[in-house]
Amino acid sequence: MNVPAAWYLILAAVLFGVGAFGLLTKRSALIMFMCVELMLNAVNLTFVTFARTLSDVGGQATVFFVMVVAAAEVTVGLGIVVAVFRRRSSTSVDELSEMKG
Amino acid sequence: MAHVATLILLMPLVGFLLVLLNGPHLKEKQVGYLGTGVVAVSFVLSVVAFFLLLNRSPHQVTVNLFSWISVGTLHVPAALLIDPLSITMCLFVTGISALIHLYSIGYMHGEKDFRKFFLYLNLFVFSMLLLVMANNLVLTFVGWEGVGLCSYWLVSFYFDRDAAASAGKKAFIYNRVGDVGMLVAMFLLFSRTGTLTYLTIFDKAGTLTPTVATLVVLTLLLGATGKSAQIPLFNWLPDAMEGPTPVSALIHAATMVTAGVYLLCRMSPILALSVPGRTTIAIVGGVTAFVAATIACSQKDIKKVLAFSTVSQIGYMVLAVGVGAYSAAIFLMISHAFFKALLFLGSGSVIHSLNGEQDLRKMGGLQKFLPLTFPTFLIGWLTISGVPPFAAFWSKGDILANVFEYSKLLWILGVLTALLTAYYMSRLFVLTFRGNERFREVTAGHDPHESPWVMTTPLVVLAALSVVGGILDLPWIHHNSLSGFLTPSFGLIPTLSHASGLAQTGLAVVDVAVAVLGIMVAISIWRKGPDQPRYESSFLEHVWHWDDFYDATIGRPLTAASQFGDDVVEPKVIDGAVNGIAVSVRRSADGLRKVQSGFVRQYALATVLGLAVIVVYLVARVG
Numbered sequence: 001m002n003v004p005a006a007w008y009l010i011l012a013a014v015l016f017g018v019g020a021f022g023l024l025t026k027r028s029a030l031i032m033f034m035c036v037e038l039m040l041n042a043v044n045l046t047f048v049t050f051a052r053t054l055s056d057v058g059g060q061a062t063v064f065f066v067m068v069v070a071a072a073e074v075t076v077g078l079g080i081v082v083a084v085f086r087r088r089s090s091t092s093v094d095e096l097s098e099m100k101g
Numbered sequence: 102m103a104h105v106a107t108l109i110l111l112m113p114l115v116g117f118l119l120v121l122l123n124g125p126h127l128k129e130k131q132v133g134y135l136g137t138g139v140v141a142v143s144f145v146l147s148v149v150a151f152f153l154l155l156n157r158s159p160h161q162v163t164v165n166l167f168s169w170i171s172v173g174t175l176h177v178p179a180a181l182l183i184d185p186l187s188i189t190m191c192l193f194v195t196g197i198s199a200l201i202h203l204y205s206i207g208y209m210h211g212e213k214d215f216r217k218f219f220l221y222l223n224l225f226v227f228s229m230l231l232l233v234m235a236n237n238l239v240l241t242f243v244g245w246e247g248v249g250l251c252s253y254w255l256v257s258f259y260f261d262r263d264a265a266a267s268a269g270k271k272a273f274i275y276n277r278v279g280d281v282g283m284l285v286a287m288f289l290l291f292s293r294t295g296t297l298t299y300l301t302i303f304d305k306a307g308t309l310t311p312t313v314a315t316l317v318v319l320t321l322l323l324g325a326t327g328k329s330a331q332i333p334l335f336n337w338l339p340d341a342m343e344g345p346t347p348v349s350a351l352i353h354a355a356t357m358v359t360a361g362v363y364l365l366c367r368m369s370p371i372l373a374l375s376v377p378g379r380t381t382i383a384i385v386g387g388v389t390a391f392v393a394a395t396i397a398c399s400q401k402d403i404k405k406v407l408a409f410s411t412v413s414q415i416g417y418m419v420l421a422v423g424v425g426a427y428s429a430a431i432f433l434m435i436s437h438a439f440f441k442a443l444l445f446l447g448s449g450s451v452i453h454s455l456n457g458e459q460d461l462r463k464m465g466g467l468q469k470f471l472p473l474t475f476p477t478f479l480i481g482w483l484t485i486s487g488v489p490p491f492a493a494f495w496s497k498g499d500i501l502a503n504v505f506e507y508s509k510l511l512w513i514l515g516v517l518t519a520l521l522t523a524y525y526m527s528r529l530f531v532l533t534f535r536g537n538e539r540f541r542e543v544t545a546g547h548d549p550h551e552s553p554w555v556m557t558t559p560l561v562v563l564a565a566l567s568v569v570g571g572i573l574d575l576p577w578i579h580h581n582s583l584s585g586f587l588t589p590s591f592g593l594i595p596t597l598s599h600a601s602g603l604a605q606t607g608l609a610v611v612d613v614a615v616a617v618l619g620i621m622v623a624i625s626i627w628r629k630g631p632d633q634p635r636y637e638s639s640f641l642e643h644v645w646h647w648d649d650f651y652d653a654t655i656g657r658p659l660t661a662a663s664q665f666g667d668d669v670v671e672p673k674v675i676d677g678a679v680n681g682i683a684v685s686v687r688r689s690a691d692g693l694r695k696v697q698s699g700f701v702r703q704y705a706l707a708t709v710l711g712l713a714v715i716v717v718y719l720v721a722r723v724g
Contacts, residue, residue, distance in 0.1 A: 023705050032701070097699025 008049040015042035029081045029091040033074065040070050102157075103164045105150045106183050109191060110234055112143040113226040120223065124216045133206035136219035140202050140226055144195035151188050160185050160589055163236055163300070170239070174295055182236035182299060186431070186590035189583070190233035190363060193435045197355045197442050198226045200559035204446050205347040207555035208453060218258065222351070225251035229356050233363060237298040238287050241364070245283065245328065248357045249276045255348040256341045268340040275337035279327015283364075286320040289313060290371075303370040317371055318378025321364060322385065329361030329415050332389045336647050338412055342404040346449030349404060354411045354445050355438040362418045362434060366427045369591045373425075383423025383504075387511045387518075390416030392645065394521035398528070399641035402459045403448050406529050410485065411441055413518060417500055420511065426503035427591045428574070428584035433500055435583075436492035436570040440484040443563035447478035450556055451533060454549035455540050461529065462631040466538035470549040473557040475534055477564040482530045484567040486523040487616040492570030494612065499574065502608050516615055523619025531627040539631070576605060 019038035026032050044063045051059025085091050116139030120132055127135070154160050162183040170177040181187075202222060209218050228247025235241040249272075257269025291297055293313055294305040309317070325331065330338035341353045352358070365372065365382065372379055390413045397409035414437050421430035452459055454471060468475050484491035487498075497519065505512040540549065551557070574583035626636055640646070 020709055024702055024709065027702075032705075093701040096701070100697050100699030 005049050005053045009046060012042045012045040012049070015039075015045065027092045027094055029084070029093050032093065033077055033081070037070065037074070040066060102150065102153050102162055102183070105146050105153065106162070106164045106181050106234065107166065109143050109146045109150060109195070110181065110227070110230050112139040112146070113223045113230065115139055117220055117223040117227060120216060120220050124220070127216070129210070129215050130206075132216050132219050133202075133209075136223050137199060137202035137206065139223065140195055141199040143226070143230070144192070144199050147188065147191040147195050150183060151192060154183060154185070154188055160586075175291065175297075177237055177239045177297060179240060180236040180298075181234040183234070184590050185587045186363075186366060187233050189431060189435070189587065191230060193438050194229050194233065194356050195226070197438050197563075198222075198229075198351060200562055201347050201351040201355070201442060201446070204350075204449070204556050204559040205345075207553045208347050208449055209345065210553075214258070218255075218345070221251050221254050221258075222347075225255070225352060225357070229360070232360055236300070238283075238290070238302075239297050241367075242283060242287070245360060245364075246280070248352070248360060249273065249280075249328070252276075252341070252352050252357055255352060256344040258344055258348065262343070265343040268337075268343040272337040272341050275334045276327045279324045279334055279361075282320040282323025282325075282327065286317050286324065289317050289320065299367065306370050306374060309371070309374060311375060314371060314374035315378045318368075318375045319381060321368055321371075322378070322382055325361030325365050325419070326385065327361070328364075329358050329419065330412050331361070331385055331416060331419055332392060335389060335393065335412050336644055336651075339400075339405050339408040339644070342402070342408050346404070346445060346452060349408070350442045350445030350449065353408065354441040358411060358415055359418070359434045359438070362415060362422060362430055365419070365422045366430060366591070369422075369427050372422070379423050379425065381423070383420050383507065383511055386416045386419030386421070386423050387504075387514045388416075389413070390420060390518045391514050391521075394518045394525065396641050396644050397525040398521060399637040399639075401461050401637075401642070403451065403461055403464070403529060403533065404445075404459055406461075406525060407441070407444055407448060410444075410522065410525065411437075413522065414441065414485075417497065417515070417518070420504060420515065421500040424503050424507035424511070426500060428587040429496065429499040429503055431587060432574045432583055433493070433496040435573065436484075436496040436567070439492060439563055439566040439570050440481050443477060443481040443560060443567055444485065446556070446560055446563065447474050447481055448533075450474040450552045450560065451478075453552050453556070455543050458540065458543040461532040463539050463543055464533045465536040465540065465631070466534070467540070467549060468534045471534075471551050473551060473560060477557075477560040478530070478534065480564040480567055482526050484570075485526050486620055487519055487612055488620075489609075489613060490568075490571060492567050492573075494609075494616075495571035495575060498609050498612050499576065501612060502576075502605055505604075505608055516611060519612060520615040520619045523616045524623045527620045527623030528627045531624055532631050536628060536630060 016039050019035045019042060022035035022038070023032050026035065044066055047059040047063045047066070049059075051057060051063075081091055084096065088095065116136050119135060120127065124132070154162065164181040164183065166179040166181065168176070169179040202219070205218065205222065209215050212218065225248060228244045228251060230244070232241050232244030232248060235244060253269045253273045256272050257266045259265045260269070287297060290302055293309055294302050296302060296305070306314075323334075326334045330336075338353055338358065342349050344353070372382070393409045393412035393416060397406050397413065400406045400409060414433070418430040418433050418437075421427070421433065450471065451464065451467060451474060454467070454474075455464065458464070480491070484493045487494050489495075501512060501515050501519070504515050572582075626633065643649070
C-alpha cells in the first residue's frame with residue numbers, strides 16, 4: 001500500500017500546530033519543552049517525506065542533525081528547568097521575569 | 102679650518118653639557134669660570150679661523166658636518182658656512198659674550214639659580230653661533246629659535262615675579278609672530294628655487310620674479326622685525342629688561358637682537374632683486390630709529406632708556422640695510438655691541454651699587470663713588486652720542502652718508518634721531534652721575550660701593566674697544582678694512598654713487614653739530630634735577646600708547662571672542678550636541694524596554710507570528 005506524500009505533510013502540519021498551540025498556552029516549562037520537541041519532530045517528518053519524494057538523502061541527513069541538536073538542547077534546557085525548580089518549587093515560566101526591561 | 106670652525110660652534114655646547122650633567126657637584130666659582138672659559142676658547146678659535154680665512158682665496162669655506170634632513174627633493178645638510186660675514190659675527194659674538202660671562206660671575210654672585218643662569222647663557226651662545234654659522238636657512242632657523250628660547254628663559258629668570266614672567270611670554274609671542282614671516286620666506290624660496298642653502302639660493306636668485314622677490318623680502322623683514330625689535334613688533338624689548346642686567350647686555354643689546362639685521366644682510370642677493378622691498382626696509386628702520394629715540398627721552402628707568410636706545414640703534418642698522426649699505430650696518434652692529442654692552446654693564450654696576458634700584462630719579466651724584474664705572478660709562482655715553490673719535494661717530498656717519506645718497510628725507514630722520522640720541526643719553530648720564538645725591542633712601546644711608554674686578558674688567562675692555570672701534574672701518578681706507586673684507590659676502594650690492602670727499606666732510610660736521618647740540622641741551626635742562634614734567638611727555642613715556650593700541654585691536658577682541666566661546670559656543674553648541682545625543686538614546690531606550698516583558702509566551706508568540714509572516718510571504722511569492 002502506497003500512502004500519498006500529502007498525508008504525511010498534513011500529519012506534520014497538524015503535529016506542528018498542536019506543538020505551537022501548546023507552547024503558547026501552557027505555563028509549565030516542562031510541557032512547553034515537550035511542545036517544542038513536537039514541533040521539531042513535525043519538521044523532521046516533512047524533511048523525511050520530501051527526501052523520499054524527491055529521492056534526495058540530503059533531507060534524511062538534515063533530520064539527524066536536527067535530532068542531535070534537539071538532544072543537546074533538551075540536556076541543557078532540562079538542566080535549567082531542574083535548577084529553577086529546586087530554587088522555586090515551581091516551573092511556571094510566568095514567574096521567571098527578573099530579566100524584563 | 103673645518104675642525105676649528107666646528108670647535109667654535111661646539112665649545113659653548115660642551116660647557117652647557119658639562120654644567121648640565123655635573124651641575125650639582127660644581128661650586129659656583131667653577132660653573133662661572135667654566136662657562137666663561139669655553140666661550141673665551143671659542144673666541145680664540147674664531148680669531149684663528151679669521152686668520153686662516155684671510156689666507157684663503159676666495160674667502161669662503163663650507164664645512165659639512167653631516168646630512169641632516171633628506172626628504173624628496175629637500176636636502177638640508179648640517180653644514181657651516183665660513184665667510185667674511187659669518188666670521189665677523191663670530192668674532193664679536195664670542196668676544197662680547199666672554200666678557201659678559203665674566204661680568205656675570207660677579208653680578209649673579211650668590212643667586213640661588215646661578216648654575217641655571219650659566220646653563221642658559223652657554224646654550225644661548227651656542228644657538229647664536231649656530232644662527233650665524235649655518236649654511237642654510239633651516240639650520241639658521243634652529244639657532245634663531247634657540248636664541249629666542251634662551252631669551253625667554255632669561256627674561257623670565259626671576260619667574261616668581263609677575264612682571265618678569267609676563268615679560269618673558271611677551272617676548273616669546275612677539276618673536277613667534279616674526280617667525281611666521283621667516284617660515285613663509287623659507288616656503289617661498291623652497292617652492293621657487295628648490296633649495297634652502299644660501300649659496301645655491303643666490304645662484305638661482307635670477308630665476309625669481311620681482312613679485313616673488315618682493316614677497317620674500319617683506320616676509321624676511323617681518324621675521325627681522327620680530328627678532329630685532331623693529332616697528333611693528335618692537336615693544337617686547339623694553340619689557341625684556343625684567344631679566345638680569347647681563348642678559349640685557351648680552352642678548353637684548355649686543356647679540357641676539359642683531360640676528361634680524363644679520364639675516365637681512367645674509368640674504369642681500371635676494372634683497373638686491375626688490376626695490377620696493379628695500380624701500381620698505383629703509384622706511385621701517387628709519388621710522389623705528391626715530392620713534393624709539395623719542396620714547397627714550399621720557400623713560401624713568403635706566404634700563405628702559407637703554408632698551409629703547411637699542412631699538413633705535415638697530416633701526417639705524419635696518420635703515421642701512423634698506424639703502425644697501427650692508428657693511429655699514431655690520432660696522433654699526435659691531436660698534437653698537439661694544440658701546441651698548443658697555444652701557445648696559447655700566448648700568449648694571451650702578452644698579453648693583455644701589456641695591457637693585459633702577460629709577461633715575463633716585464640716583465645722581467654717583468661720580469665720586471664709582472671710580473671705574475664712571476669713566477667707562479662716560480666713554481660709552483660720548484660714543485653713543487656720536488662724538489668723534491669714538492666708534493659710533495664713524496659707524497653712524499658711514500650709515501648717514503649712505504642714507505644721504507639714497508633719500509634726503511630719511512637722512513633728515515636719521516639726523517633728528519642722532520640729535521635725540523645725544524639728548525636722551527646725556528639726560529641719563531647727568532641724572533645718574535651728576536647733580537645731588539638722591540640715593541640715600543635706597544642704600545639706607547650708606548655710600549654706594551664699586552663692583553668687584555670681574556665686573557669692572559669687562560667695562561674697561563669694552564670702553565677701550567668703544568674708543569678705538571672706529572679703526573675697523575675708517576672712511577679713507579674703506580677697501581682695506583671691514584667693508585672691503587665683507588664685500589664678497591654681499592655679492593650683488595646695489596651701486597651707490599659715493600659722495601665726494603667734501604660732501605662727506607660736510608655730513609660729518611653735521612653729525613658732530615647735532616651730537617654737541619643734543620648734549621648741551623640735555624645738560625642745561627637736566628642738571629637742575631630729575632623732576633621736569635615739561636620735558637617728559639606722558640605720551641612718550643607710554644610708548645606712543647603702542648601697547649594700548651595692540652590691546653584694543655588684538656587683545657580685547659580676542660578676549661571678547663574667547664568669552665563668547667565660553668558663554669555661548671561651549672555650553673550651547675558643544676554641550677548641546679553631546680547632551681542631545683545622550684538624551685535621545687535614553688528616550689528611545691525607554692520606548693524599547695517595554696518590549697522585554699519577561700513573559701516567555703509573548704516571545705514565543707512573536708516568534709510564531711514572525712514565522713507566519715515569512716510563510717505568507719513565501720506562499721504569496723510562489724503564487
